[in-house]
Amino acid sequence: MGPTRHDLLTIGQLAARSGLAPSALRYYERMGLISAERTAGNQRRYARATLRRIAFVRAAQRVGLSLEEARTALDRLPEDRAPSTAEWSAVAVTWHERIDRQIEELELLKRKLTGCIGCGCLSLSRCALYNAGDRAAAAGPGARYLLTRDPAGGPEPGPAEGTG
Amino acid sequence: MGPTRHDLLTIGQLAARSGLAPSALRYYERMGLISAERTAGNQRRYARATLRRIAFVRAAQRVGLSLEEARTALDRLPEDRAPSTAEWSAVAVTWHERIDRQIEELELLKRKLTGCIGCGCLSLSRCALYNAGDRAAAAGPGARYLLTRDPAGGPEPGPAEGTG
DNA sequence: CTGCAAGTTGAAGTCGGCTTCAGGTCAAGC
DNA sequence: GCTTGACCTGAAGCCGACTTCAACTTGCAG
Numbered sequence: 001m002g003p004t005r006h007d008l009l010t011i012g013q014l015a016a017r018s019g020l021a022p023s024a025l026r027y028y029e030r031m032g033l034i035s036a037e038r039t040a041g042n043q044r045r046y047a048r049a050t051l052r053r054i055a056f057v058r059a060a061q062r063v064g065l066s067l068e069e070a071r072t073a074l075d076r077l078p079e080d081r082a083p084s085t086a087e088w089s090a091v092a093v094t095w096h097e098r099i100d101r102q103i104e105e106l107e108l109l110k111r112k113l114t115g116c117i118g119c120g121c122l123s124l125s126r127c128a129l130y131n132a133g134d135r136a137a138a139a140g141p142g143a144r145y146l147l148t149r150d151p152a153g154g155p156e157p158g159p160a161e162g163t164g
Numbered sequence: 165m166g167p168t169r170h171d172l173l174t175i176g177q178l179a180a181r182s183g184l185a186p187s188a189l190r191y192y193e194r195m196g197l198i199s200a201e202r203t204a205g206n207q208r209r210y211a212r213a214t215l216r217r218i219a220f221v222r223a224a225q226r227v228g229l230s231l232e233e234a235r236t237a238l239d240r241l242p243e244d245r246a247p248s249t250a251e252w253s254a255v256a257v258t259w260h261e262r263i264d265r266q267i268e269e270l271e272l273l274k275r276k277l278t279g280c281i282g283c284g285c286l287s288l289s290r291c292a293l294y295n296a297g298d299r300a301a302a303a304g305p306g307a308r309y310l311l312t313r314d315p316a317g318g319p320e321p322g323p324a325e326g327t328g
Numbered sequence: 329c330t331g332c333a334a335g336t337t338g339a340a341g342t343c344g345g346c347t348t349c350a351g352g353t354c355a356a357g358c
Numbered sequence: 359g360c361t362t363g364a365c366c367t368g369a370a371g372c373c374g375a376c377t378t379c380a381a382c383t384t385g386c387a388g
Contacts, residue, residue, distance in 0.1 A: 012364065022365085023347055031345090041354045043365055059280075062273060066344070092277055099274045103267055109226060110263045113256050116223075174385095176334065186335085187377055195375090205384045207335055231375070335384065342377075353366065358359100 008037065008045040018054045025054075031067050033057050033074065049080050063095040064102065172201065172209040182218045189218075195231050197221050197238065213244050227259040228266065 015022045028034045029044075034053050036044035053074060060070035073091060077083045083091075179186045192198045193208075198217050200208035217238060224234035237255055241247045247255075 010364075011366095021347075024345080026366090027346060039354085041365085042367095043354065059277075061345095063277070068344090088280070092280060095277055096274060099270050099277070103270050103274075106263050106267050106270070110260060110267075113223075113227070113259055113263070116252070116256060174335080185377075188375080190336095191376060203335095203384080205335085206337095207384065225375095330388090332387095333385090336382075338380100340377100340379080343375100344373100346372085348371070349369085351367090353364100355364080356362090358361090 007048050009048070009050070011036075011044045011046070014046045014050060014054075017051060018058075020054065028054070028057065028067070032071050033067060047080075052082060053079075060095075063098055171212050173212070173214070175200075175208045175210070178210045178214060178218075181215060182222075184218065192218070192221065192231070196235050197231060211244075216246060217243075224259075227262055229259075229262075 009017070011022045011025055014020075014025055018025070020028075025034065029036065034046070034050050034057075036046045036050070039045055056074060056077065057067065057070045060073060061067070065073065077087055077091070173181070175186045175189055178184075178189055182189070184192075189198065193200065198210070198214050198221075200210045200214070203209055220238060220241065221231065221234045224237060225231070229237065237258075240255065241251055
């Protein structure tokens, strides 16, 4: 028994339940994150499991993954049922590590910043804050930061730290 | 005395010393972050203090500020000399707070993630990770994270990698 | 004086994650 | 059967922080 008609959601219903805009859902579909059946009239109808996939994607984003990375991670989980504890915990542990790394780097930044209060130098060659020689600082065009700002504020992509 | 000719840097020299591309320096100028004198032939010549301004901007970016915010912060520091300890510490304290907030949110996220390992639910309505009711989660389209990704050479950030 | 690297400009392109728009179609209540 | 609102599509726009491009000018070594 596949999903009955009652289990299928229109894009509007899915949008309401997931908190995402219909346009975002269509975008997710283009990105290969979710999929939908179609009615005879070509309208999307989503299975309930789609809600779980969306939950996963949103969680992945919170951890700092791009949609592309989320898609990769998603491919490792079952499509039509809730992941087992083992399956989910494998993912969660990885995410945990990511978060720890991010926190670590922020701690480092904080320490350097504190040092800079003392030195007041702000020179390119000497300032520890500027020269923080960690991966984040040296990271190429792919490097991004996960930054939280006040909701009232505008969007805020991280520094591009591009080296060329 | 003002800067002598020897103290003035071409855009290429400034780029080499700051690690930024010339195009980025021109962009910073358009954004009002730095400025330059011009030669008779209209080429930019930068005072050495510009290096300090750039250092400040890059540091600001690391803390998660946009260039616009960096400009605002920059306006509070002296243009032609190193900031005093008091001046710098006022700025640094603010940045410190930002970092602390970011760390706090990551810690929260981590706790929720840990909880999710136990529950394995990943349901939109119940998953604490998805529903993390803090500002970051609730923030609309403007919400962004400051995410550190591995540079090209680094270890794979692949989710769910070999942790199972 | 010549030759060429390095500089100049404005305009357009890039990336990610969407939103918005225009113009047309579908589903369902009355 | 008609109306209305939800849905469809592809294309374009948006944000920030840049880069890239084309076409042209400067500055300096030889």
